[in-house]
Amino acid sequence: MAISSEIEKLERRWQENPAGLMFAPLAEAYRKAGNYQRALEVLEVGLAVHADYVPALIVRGRCHLDAADLAASETAFHQALASDPANPIALRSMADLYERSGRLDEAIERLTLLVEVDRGDGEARASLERLRGRPTSFAAPAPFLPDALSLGATREALLPWERAVRARHLRHAAVTRLVLGMARRPALRRTAVSLLGRAPRLFDALVAGAVG
Numbered sequence: 001m002a003i004s005s006e007i008e009k010l011e012r013r014w015q016e017n018p019a020g021l022m023f024a025p026l027a028e029a030y031r032k033a034g035n036y037q038r039a040l041e042v043l044e045v046g047l048a049v050h051a052d053y054v055p056a057l058i059v060r061g062r063c064h065l066d067a068a069d070l071a072a073s074e075t076a077f078h079q080a081l082a083s084d085p086a087n088p089i090a091l092r093s094m095a096d097l098y099e100r101s102g103r104l105d106e107a108i109e110r111l112t113l114l115v116e117v118d119r120g121d122g123e124a125r126a127s128l129e130r131l132r133g134r135p136t137s138f139a140a141p142a143p144f145l146p147d148a149l150s151l152g153a154t155r156e157a158l159l160p161w162e163r164a165v166r167a168r169h170l171r172h173a174a175v176t177r178l179v180l181g182m183a184r185r186p187a188l189r190r191t192a193v194s195l196l197g198r199a200p201r202l203f204d205a206l207v208a209g210a211v212g
Contacts, residue, residue, distance in 0.1 A: 007033065014042075019049055024056040027063070036063045052083045058090055065093070070101050086117050092124065104131055 010026040023046030030039035043060045050056065061076035074097055080090040091114040098107035111128040114121060 004033075018045075021046070021050065021053060021056075023050075024053065024059055027056065028059045031059060031063050031066065036067045039063050052079075054080045054084045054087055054090070057083070058087075058093060061090075061093055061097075065097055065100075070097060073097055086113075088114055088118050088121070091117065095124075095127065099127075099131065107131055 007026070007029045010022060010029055014020070014022040014026050023042050027039040027042040027046070030036075030042065040060065040063055043056055043063070047053065047056055047060070057076050057080035061073045061080065064070075064073035064076060074094070077090050077094045077097065080087060081094070084090065091110050095107045095110035095114065098104070098110060108128065108131050111124055111131065114124045115128060118124070
């Protein structure tokens with residue numbers, strides 16, 4: 001009953017100003033009520049006027065995701081990130097979509113970006129650790145050391161490998177910050193979006209290029 005009352009209120013406000021932005025929360029209310037068709041109809045009208053309105057693009061992506069239309073959902077989230085590459089809701093949604101479709105490398109990339117954008121997002125960090133299968137730290141992880149030691153290797157022999165892993169993660173974080181910094185500058189946003197849309201191993205390729 002509560003959602004019906006909210007929808008009625010939002011419908012009235014949207015009708016009072018059909019050229020405004022009230023269509024996005026209205027569509028979200030319909031989505032939460034499970035009425036994806038009506039939500040998408042509202043979004044179609046609103047986005048015809050406000051084509052790059054990120055909250056509406058995110059709602060569209062969520063509608064398609066809830067309806068299990070992964071291709072349409074991905075398109076909508078890509079459009080949102082094209083306008084705001086560091087948007088945490090869009091990054092989280094893309095990560096969920098990629099995980100649901102089995103594209104775990106891409107899910108890890110989006111979560112890595114999300115944790116860099118919002119280091120206080122414990123849920124994103126936990127998801128990243130779960131997908132990687134081990135605790136994650138941008139500072140200095142060396143997860144292979146206990147296993148290697150149990151097989152008889154000495155810590156002294158493994159120190160060069162530990163330092164290499166430590167340096168790689170630091171470079172990974174640096175590349176992430178670089179791309180996000182580019183995304184915040186209008187003149188470089190198109191380049192940043194292009195980087196974000198590349199192959200699943202974007203960061204490995206960039207890091208390898210930087211040290212190779």
